Amino acid sequence: MEDQATFRHTTVLLDEAVDGVLARPDGVYVDGTFGRGGHSRLLLSKLSPAGRLIAIDRDPEAIAAAAAISDPRFTICHSAFADMADQLAALGVHEVDGVLLDLGVSSPQIDNPARGFSFRFEGPLDMRMDTTRGISAADFLASADEREIARVIRDYGEERFAGQIAKAVVARREAGAPLARTDELRELVARAVKTREPGQDPATRTFQALRIHVNGELEELEQGLNAALRLLRAGGRLSVISFHSLEDRRVKQFIAAHSKAEFDRRAPFAPPPALALKALGRVMPSAAEVAANPRARSAVLRVAERTDAPLKD
Structure with a gap:
């Protein structure tokens, strides 16, 4: 196996994604795409001693990299994030305060010729x-x-x-x-x-x-978003970084489906239905970040907050 120190990763929208997902310092959080741990390490630094972070990744090399984190508040799971509910249930966790997803392929995966992700190698x-x-x-x-x-x-x-x-x-x-x-x-x-x-x-x-x-990235994304919504307690946050239109379109549509009421012409004066999410906005990388890390240029961060409304069947 190649020396993993050779393959560096610069986390995109690091502060924005972590600030977006952090609902309360003493909460329970999921980093569904650990990668090389950029988001996880920053999130851990902002949690109180009572906080907890459960990270997930399906890449064995990411799991190996997570061994460098020796923090009792941190747990790593070898799994796809679509299966986060099962992974958390095995740990006795059934509700969380935030889920962070950084979609797509990481720099160490792209830059390692043995992985076959890039036409450049x-x-x-x-x-x-x-x-x-x-x-x-x-x-x-x-x-x-x-x-x-x-x-x-x-x-x-x-x-x-x-x-x-x-x-x-x-x-x-x-x-x-x-x-x-x-x-x-x-x-x-x-x-x-x-x-x-x-x-x-x-x-x-x-x-x-x-x-x-x-x-199966788009199928995993759909399943993962639904799992995250079911796990989030009221006030919890969903923070998702996408890198191409196929991903971002699905994240945008998912948030909209749970945060925007459709106008019912049959009952124009009826009160709007309670919705499970509140969209908190979209964030793009700054010009300085793109200049320092060109791979950030296509990134889009979307953040939403769980309301106390029940989920629709």
Whole structure:
């Protein structure tokens, strides 16, 4: 295994996300995406001695990094954040004061060629966040039919040349040379994609799409948001950082669905229904943060607060 100290991570919207989720210093909090612990460490520094933080990550390397935190208020769980309710129940926790999610892939994952997340490095075409389970991107491309490959690249990468890319993947596979390396996929996409936005590598959208599919990221996000809402006690906060439109759109729609009442024309004078969330706003990285860390440029933080209204069935 590579020396993890080699792969540095700069936490995006660090203060904003932690300040957004911190409802009360003596509360119980969930960091559903521990990564390398930037948000967790800052949150721990703001908690009282009675506070508690339960962190979750499905990457074994993140779990190993969490061993460096020796704080009795801190617990780490190897799991997807979609399963946070089960993980917390096993610890005897059924309500929390805040849930923080920093979505997508971390810098150590991107920068480690052995993980296969980036077209910038030559390595195995893996892309799994949890390397102990599931199928790799190479496995998917070696077994899925052309229509399924095209659907994944189109839906998760918003790639207009998805059909051409899928056709090229299958043709190469049928010729007895299935894709196994990141550089092989990058070269194949470069041949299939005829035009691209200035400054963007032709493989960007395809790599994003495969990563999202292999890890079930959008399904996990939907399940995780619902789990968080059920766990939050009144006054608790949800703080979510997204890095691309597919994620942010779902977070925005989720918060809106639980914080905005629909106007009922049949009963225009009826009192508005009680809603489970109150949207507290959206935060973008400052120009200084983007200049210092270009990977922050697409980040969006959305924060909402749990009301005392019951959840709708």
